Amino acid sequence: MTEDGGPVRINGSPVALPDDPRVSLLDLLREQAGLHGTKKGCDQGACGACTVLVDGQRVLSCLALAVQYAGREVVTIxxxxxxxxxxxxxxxxxxHEGFQCGYCTPGQICSALGxxxxxxxxxxxxVTADLGAATAGLDGDELRERMSGNLCRCGAYNGIADAVAETFAGRTR
Structure with a gap:
């Protein structure tokens, strides 16, 4: 965070922080930045539809205050x-037909990248079996556990898992 309360960088562009420190990162993205890909699902951090990447790490934007991210890099879908x-x-x-209605898809994709x-x-x-391993593998159980915070009301989990597994095949171990 910058000391002067400077802008947050969203998808590479600076966006001024709101005057109201109670504004969530999600509301900043949707209402001020006009980026509607990030969805407001439960607004309680339980569904993952609002997941974005902040400095490469996944964040539930509905639970994050925008002012916390001054000077940081936010990447949305x-x-x-x-x-x-x-x-x-x-x-x-x-x-892989990893979506049906598509509402959860932006959060699923950002979460998978994080x-x-x-x-x-x-x-x-x-579910990591060997905590001493240099890198954890990404078998089906690992993938499903790590993505369990992102819900899909349509039940497209098999397609989601297949898409993630295919995209990242060979990048671990």
Whole structure:
């Protein structure tokens, strides 16, 4: 956080922080920055629809105050593509039918990217068998446990898991 309360960087662009310190990061994204990809689901941190990346780590934006992120880099679903070219994980979600209604998809994708960074750093999960391993593997149980904070009302979990597994195959161990 910067001492002067400077702007937050969202998808590479500076966005002024709100005057009201009670504004959530989610509301800043949707109402001030006009980025509607990040969804407001439960507004209680239970569904994961609002997941974004802050300095590469996944954050539930409905539980975060915008002022906490002064000087930090926030990446939303809109910031993942390279121009008109979607991120490989976005393409995999389409190919594996990892969504039906699509409401949870932005949070699922951002969470998966943050999750993969955790795996690459060797952060264990509840089901990690060998806590001393240099990096945790990403088998089906690991993947599902690490993504368990993101809910899909349509039940597209198999497609989500397949898309994530395919995109990140070979990046661990």
């Amino acid at each position: 809109e910031g993942l593509s390279e121009g008109d070219t979607p991120h490989p994980l976005q393409r995999a979600f389409v190919e 999750m993969m960074a955790e795996v690459e750093r060797g952060v264990p999960s509840y």
